[in-house]
Amino acid sequence: MPRLAGALALALSAAACTAGDFGRPRPGVWNDVIVPSAGLWSATARGETVSPFRMTDDEEQLRDRAWRFVMPAHERSFFERQVSDFAHSRVLPVEAQSSTASDYFHALTGGSYRSQASRYNRLAEDANADRLLIGPFRANAGRVVAADRVRMRAVDASPQVPPEQRDPAFARVVENEGLILWVCERVNFRIESYRYALANLVVEMPSREAIRAERSIMALEAEAGPLCKLDLIGAFRGGAKPAPADKPVVYKG
Template identity: 45%
Template structure:
């Protein structure tokens, strides 16, 4: 695992001893100066790692896209405040995506680690989380589609603007790459959530079988159907090009995500 740069290590220590990000309405982060500081530090850290990080201000849709992505980039249920803080640093790109390992059992362990009176409550918690995720995906997909269309217009305008310099072109390309990589990241995370939810459902059925599993299974199908809304937004190879998954067959290492013209 790569070492963390000094300035990022300091921020990590401050974050882990401070308050974790709080959820606002509709799965978005609660506005706070702390969250703003973490986001700003994440842009610096991503730039230092050579990841797409534009200096352009966000459009309204780009900001909304990031707000709506927040729910899916954070754990569905945290096992500890430490885990929540690390997840928030990863979500903000202070830490690279690879820093947080995939653990399909994490959600199940978090849910079963909570006090409960009856196994029914655990099934209901699972169903509630599944339905909540499924209901939020269309709003994210709709916003992402608008951002993708705006980015296409942005790139299409580059050959016709005579006053651009190299920095302008680079920042435009970086913003488009940022947006596409964010959508690809959410697509990965929703798939990982589905796998974690299925793991929880299967293990609940083994440990405490009950009729409530039927409703949870239907809710899982609802989420998986909604996840398909994300498929046409960015190319299938976007995850690999963005460094979110290992480079697969047909995707060259170091391939650029966007080109001028």
């Protein structure tokens, strides 16, 4: 355990030194080679599904778009952001992330603001920014799911696909669906965090600005609904795996 804690501390320090604009990982050997390799090794060691397939453009973009939603909503949550960044790269399991709704409120109120209106405005702006980015992510996810349906139908139907391609294909579908479900979970967590912050701001510093913040959160909830109802194949939830090569089946859906 001490070794693990030390390794994590070293990794977090290195990540902190390589943070780019808005906290995003800056391109380089550490973020483009070392961390992804460590992520695949760690995920495999934990028994998670890992595919060796190269990613499509849409799959790459899906992971890029997911980054915002799996990060803590406030940049002052430094340690939590680093943990989430490593969860995004699969170095750490997603369970390592904080699920404490009060984190955002404490980060929001921890800095110096001119007035309570600034805090309410920041809350409304964060919720609005999330809302505007959910649509593009949902569209991206829809393209990935559609391509995965084609992928699995080809696996089932084509005798030219060798057996060793079947499991990696299914593993990629599991990875894609797992990411979409994770983003849905973290978006709902953001909404919970925003509502916690709004309620406690009203108690501590009542202001008419709370109305705008409330409307922003409601709009985010409305936009998040369709994402969490996206029609997936069901692989991540334990759906059908590819049949043996001599017993092809057609995937439903």
